Amino acid sequence: TQLLEQSPQFLSIQEGENLTVYCNSSSVFSSLQWYRQEPGEGPVLLVTVVTGGEVKKLKRLTFQFGDARKDSSLHITAAQPGDTGLYLCAGRVIQGAQKLVFGQGTRLTINP
Amino acid sequence: GAGVSQTPSNKVTEKGKYVELRCDPISGHTALYWYRQSLGQGPEFLIYFQGTGAADDSGLPNDRFFAVRPEGSVSTLKIQRTERGDSAVYLCASSPGTGGSPLHFGNGTRLTVT
Numbered sequence: 001t002q003l004l005e006q007s008p009q010f011l012s013i014q015e016g017e018n019l020t021v022y023c024n025s026s027s028v029f030s031s032l033q034w035y036r037q038e039p040g041e042g043p044v045l046l047v048t049v050v051t052g053g054e055v056k057k058l059k060r061l062t063f064q065f066g067d068a069r070k071d072s073s074l075h076i077t078a079a080q081p082g083d084t085g086l087y088l089c090a091g092r093v094i095q096g097a098q099k100l101v102f103g104q105g106t107r108l109t110i111n112p
Numbered sequence: 113g114a115g116v117s118q119t120p121s122n123k124v125t126e127k128g129k130y131v132e133l134r135c136d137p138i139s140g141h142t143a144l145y146w147y148r149q150s151l152g153q154g155p156e157f158l159i160y161f162q163g164t165g166a167a168d169d170s171g172l173p174n175d176r177f178f179a180v181r182p183e184g185s186v187s188t189l190k191i192q193r194t195e196r197g198d199s200a201v202y203l204c205a206s207s208p209g210t211g212g213s214p215l216h217f218g219n220g221t222r223l224t225v226t
Contacts, residue, residue: 004154006154040219041217041219042116042203042218042219042220043155043215043217044217045214045215088154088155090154098143098160098168098207099157099168100145100157100215102147102155102156102157103154104154105152105154107152
């Protein structure tokens with residue numbers, strides 16, 4: 001059973017389109033992180049959200065933590081080929097805990 | 113270097129053999145993690161160290177898997193009697209160890225068991 005469910009698992013869109021990736025759970029998380037992974041490399045942190053309802057922006061990427069801290073979304077505006085990669089959400093269930101559990105990832109392909 | 117270093121980058125072994133995978137964390141990071149990632153999937157938690165001790169080894173799949181961090185820095189993941197199902201990318205990450213801090217990952221060791 002996957003603690004964090006990501007959807008969609010695969011997404012292929014044209015350059016310039018907008019998209020949203022979702023990360024859902026039945027558990028409450030003290031914090032949630034989004035990572036991006038390129039082939040042959042380890043995941044790299046994009047953002048951490050800790051407060052229910054929190055919204056963070058990173059250039060064309062907007063991250064939101066659900067009010068109940070059970071879900072999160074990543075929205076990309078005007079996607080570019082450089083956004084292609086595997087996007088992973090990861091969360092800590094207990095406040096101050098170090099164990100980080102990952103979702104199964106969303107593989108995003110942006111076509112020129 | 114400044115990042116997490118994993119060696120070897122690739123390892124091919126025969127079924128039944130023993131393998132060791134090494135991780136050099138970022139200097140000063142007290143927390144060290146091992147994850148396993150199958151093709152197209154997210155990283156699966158294996159074990160987490162705080163200093164020299166394994167604070168959480170609940171993700172180790174069975175007793176063929178073992179990890180050590182004797183001096184609180186370098187860690188070795190050991191797999192005995194390897195099976196074809198062990199084939200995956202094994203990722204190591206470190207963090208400063210404070211609550212909620214992000215993980216810094218190495219590029220992984222791709223293990224192939226033939």
